[in-house]
Amino acid sequence: MQTLRRTKLKVLKMSAKLDVVIFGATGFTGQIVVEKAPEILQGLSWGIAGRNKNKLESVLKTAGQAIGKDLSAIPIILADVDDRLSIEQMARKCKVLINCCGPYRFYGEVVVKACIEAGSHHLDISGEPQYIDGMQVKYHKLAQEQQIYVISSCGFDSIPAEMGVVHAERNFPGTVNSCEMFWENILDYQDKSSKAVLHAGTWESAIHAMANFSESQRLQRALGDTKLPDLQPKLKFWRFAKKVQFLDRYFFAIHSGDRDVVMNTQRLRYINDQKRPIQFENYIGFNSLWTTISTQMILMFTIIMAQIPGLRGLLIKNPKFFTRGLMSHEGPVAANRKAQKLQMTFRTKGWVVGQPLSEEPKQELMTRISATDPFYGMTSVAILAAAKIILKERDKMPDNGGVISPGYAFANTSLIEELSQLKDGIKFEVLKLEEH
Template sequence: MSEKLDVIIFGATGFTGKYTVLEAVNVLKNYRWGIAGRSQEKLEKVLQEMGAKAQKNLMDIPIILADVENEASLLAMAKRCRVLVNCCGPYRFFGEPVVRACLEAGTHQVDITGEPQYMETMQLKYNKQAQERKVFIISACGFDSIPADLGVIFVEKNFDGVVNSVESYLENYSKGNSSKGGAGIHYGTWQSAVYRLANSDELKEIRAKLYEEKLPKFTPVLKHRPFIFRSDVVNGVCLPFPGADRSVVMRSQRFLYENDHKRPVQMHAYITFKSWISAILVAFFTVSFGFLIKFSLGRYLLLKYPKVFSFGFASHEGPSEEEMEIAQFSLTMRAKGWDNSERLSEPTDQYTEPPTKALTVKVSGPNPGYGATCVALLSTAVIILKESDKMPGPGGVLPPGAAFAKTSLISELEKHDHGIKFEILDAK
């Protein structure tokens, strides 16, 4: 067998995969890495294309042939590396065979899924085996949901007290024009969202098996905002954010409560628009989308005609490089809690007074779908290689906040051109 690599990028010929290869030129420059997929010809083309963009000859990068429908090839691929970066989605269809191969091979795996049903099913089925095999299986390592999950970790590290709640406000915009939305998305991302929302009812049964005991209710309870409202925190009109951020954050917070005896942070997530008109139009789209996914015909239409039903936001071609180059995001997080002088002795103790302290932070970066996402994904692989001793226990199926809370992942993210910046805006 050839020399073992540090990292293999699987699904390198997909839209996200090829930009992960591009970012690997910088993020993995001190590591031995390769790429994997079904077609030798297509993989060679990716190396040629991304090498030209990076102005570097990548043709000596190892190529591994592997197919999600061939378990033997997946196992052979997993045995070739220490960390497998999985870009092959939708994960509810293609993710589990890769997880099984990594567990058998004793190889860590990171991916970018934003599908709660998939993530929590993997935790339910394979967490114990991952611990026994000393393997980390970590999902949501891209835009879903590194900014939110590590953002809450950043909040707690800088709060100097006890955090009760965090409200996050996402803004997507184009560089130089904050009133314009960011770049669109590729069909694969759209497809994952359709299946995730269409099967959201599965979560109740999965969570009943995964968490036999409910978390205690902590007071004061963080209440939901109205469906549409104006927020002074970001000076914009807000709607509930439909992504996986809250789901992922709450899994991390539960893990830290159960393993580190830390009071869990309550969290709600919102998306922000500059005008009432924009927010109302998106609200109408959201309601229409939610109606269509309830029916097989509606799902067929959404998947068959993504450009039509997303008003041009999703397409098989994906966003252009010009659109991605100017796309930006910011996630403003408003935290409330108490200072250390009011800290209670046990995490289950309840406060009788309202929060007395607040902190606002911002997490921001470029090209959230295919720039910052790729850097974040590769950075998690780097941290596993460098700092597995700072990660919890021997292994497990974990969300990123739980896995990387005590590592230097935030610093790793901040040092790259297309990375993610964490900053404090104000403290009161």
């Protein structure tokens, strides 16, 4: 009798349009998103989607056991990226689709297109520049016509960086000229049997991004039809390892990922809102000079290897070997995931209120964000919170929809406050404000 009631409840829920559907729920990240969903989507209707019904039921059972709730009545939708009709049907069954099915370079476009045509908002956690820019080039106007949001990078890439810049600007009493982000990852292995911090899916996406760098440049040119102003004073960056005294660590610049997304936000601000763009640089840091230099060298050699098809295949098949165990097909174990810590310190410079922009900027603000389990726990919380914001605060978002970046989409919403309150969310701090 109880099973019958559950079945009837599931059918009843599926007859109406769900608020949120989590697609790719059986993947490594998708399973964690499902586990976080009951807390964040309280009061909203939601379901899960994927190819295999038995695996989807198993995900609900496992997530339910982890949080002490019965999730068996959560609706299940069968959808496969190789079956366009099933993707279209899934898109029509929700208001917001959370897409966890990557690599997005191969599997993302069919879902984006289906969502726009169905009138459903689309969120994903991609950090793949060719996919992100490609969707903007191809579908931005269509999404605007439908008044639909398509927003990528709603996880580790790039909610911390994007909302970190928003937070810095909110707390800067004056006009911002530049913002530098210093990213530190703190690993504290609780389970010594595994060094993995990321799943191999992330590694595969990164290799394809490196291999198709020229495509990314072409797409950037296609997006850059409006030239940004020549901002002064120009923010300079250092290409090679350098010690940052106020953090007592060594850093080098990374011109990809977060930086691309943040600069896209600044481009949209300038084009649509006539706001002065913020210059941005992104650095990653380590305790020792040797680790910093060797990491940069390994990254450079990986980029070179990714250009050669045979070596590219070798890289993709052997993530554990080429990353010294930091990425694997098994992904990080739960104990190590929860022990990982992210810290991003933002140095923001600009002009005090009333100061002419022709003068040298006098003001400097230091802010910080931090999170535990950033790659999976925080990522899952962030994309669910973003979905909730779309449903609850549409009036605070850009009113014409489109394929846009998270910093532009959520700048005027309460996403920062939401993330600050959630378990596995993000802590936002103001460290100090100085006038030179």
